[in-house]
Amino acid sequence: MNIGILLKEGPYNHQASDTAYKFAEAAIKKGHKVDAVFLYNDGVTNVTKHTDPPQDDRHIAKRWDELHEKHGVQVLACIAASKRRGINDDVLIEGAEITGLGTLTDIAIRNDRLVTFGD
Amino acid sequence: MEDVKKIMHVMRRAPHGSIYTYEGLEMILIMAAYEQDLSVAFIGDGVYAIKDDQNTDGIGIKGFAKTFMALDMYDVEKLYVDKQSLEERGLSEDDLLVDVEVLTSEEIGRLMNEQDVIVPH
Amino acid sequence: MLHTINKSPFETSTLETCSRFLQPGDPLLFLEDGVYAVQVGNRVSSSLESIMKNNPVYVLGPDLAARGIEDVTEGVESVDYEGFVELVEKHQVNSWL
Numbered sequence: 001m002n003i004g005i006l007l008k009e010g011p012y013n014h015q016a017s018d019t020a021y022k023f024a025e026a027a028i029k030k031g032h033k034v035d036a037v038f039l040y041n042d043g044v045t046n047v048t049k050h051t052d053p054p055q056d057d058r059h060i061a062k063r064w065d066e067l068h069e070k071h072g073v074q075v076l077a078c079i080a081a082s083k084r085r086g087i088n089d090d091v092l093i094e095g096a097e098i099t100g101l102g103t104l105t106d107i108a109i110r111n112d113r114l115v116t117f118g119d
Numbered sequence: 120m121e122d123v124k125k126i127m128h129v130m131r132r133a134p135h136g137s138i139y140t141y142e143g144l145e146m147i148l149i150m151a152a153y154e155q156d157l158s159v160a161f162i163g164d165g166v167y168a169i170k171d172d173q174n175t176d177g178i179g180i181k182g183f184a185k186t187f188m189a190l191d192m193y194d195v196e197k198l199y200v201d202k203q204s205l206e207e208r209g210l211s212e213d214d215l216l217v218d219v220e221v222l223t224s225e226e227i228g229r230l231m232n233e234q235d236v237i238v239p240h
Numbered sequence: 241m242l243h244t245i246n247k248s249p250f251e252t253s254t255l256e257t258c259s260r261f262l263q264p265g266d267p268l269l270f271l272e273d274g275v276y277a278v279q280v281g282n283r284v285s286s287s288l289e290s291i292m293k294n295n296p297v298y299v300l301g302p303d304l305a306a307r308g309i310e311d312v313t314e315g316v317e318s319v320d321y322e323g324f325v326e327l328v329e330k331h332q333v334n335s336w337l
Binding site: 040108 | 122138146238
């Protein structure tokens with residue numbers, strides 16, 4: 001099955017990023033294709049490379065990077081939401097891209113499921 | 120047409136206090152260009168998004184209630200409002216800015232079950 | 241349609257709202273702070289029991305454990321993230337954020 005994920009909250013403030021990641025990981029483990037994680041609202045702040053959590057905490061931005069690197073999951077930040085929140089190509093982790101809401105529409109159309117995480 | 124999906128946007132938050140409704144509306148406007156079978160359901164505090172007489176001048180936030188009136192021009196015509204949510208808030212259809220279908224939770228629940236995608240805002 | 245709830249029933253009316261829209265047979269999954277709903281003997285236990293007459297109810301086990309909840313209302317099935325994925329295999333998803 002092909003799955004798209006919509007993530008609507010930033011990291012750490014809410015559990016949404018963690019649940020979305022765990023869900024994606026489990027879906028991949030079960031042999032599904034996770035096509036893309038689309039970041040909307042404050043969700044776009046998941047992918048700034050300036051994130052620097054304490055060493056004993058999970059590194060959420062890095063986790064998304066690895067998901068892209070190892071499993072080819074597209075990690076996409078909405079451009080309109082990013083601009084509002086100071087997210088641009090200069091601060092983006094390597095595995096992420098900035099794109100438009102049209103891309104989210106394509107993700108919704110081409111996948112069997114769109115699963116939303118947020119608060 | 121192949122690949123037309125039924126996509127329902129669910130507005131459940133009050134406007135202005137958070138950005139969810141506004142950015143949700145932006146998403147709906149973009150999706151409207153893709154000729155999918157779109158609908159919008161207003162549930163809970165989401166009904167406040169389309170309440171008439173909103174004036175945001177004093178709070179320094181751009182008002183967007185009237186943009187909901189433009190959805191019609193984008194061929195987004197399926198606007199559903201949960202009857203109980205309206206009533207609980209002391210509102211009636213006359214207090215709303217746009218033409219909507221007021222439905223029972225049961226009716227909206229059945230429509231939800233027909234969807235390929237539900238996007239909460 | 242799989243419905244998910246991630247809010248404590250003591251903080252928001254999400255459970256109450258969602259339950260009005262559930263169609264018979266629709267599964268309901270509690271996750272994140274939503275899992276507090278399934279602790280045995282709380283204020284929403286009776287509404288949960290009436291939901292379970294028509295709808296299977298699941299809870300995300302790791303979220304329960306994280307919150308120290310061991311006694312779960314009878315009939316609620318605990319699943320892990322893979323179980324969550326299995327529910328998504330069978331149903332479209334309606335997240336009541």
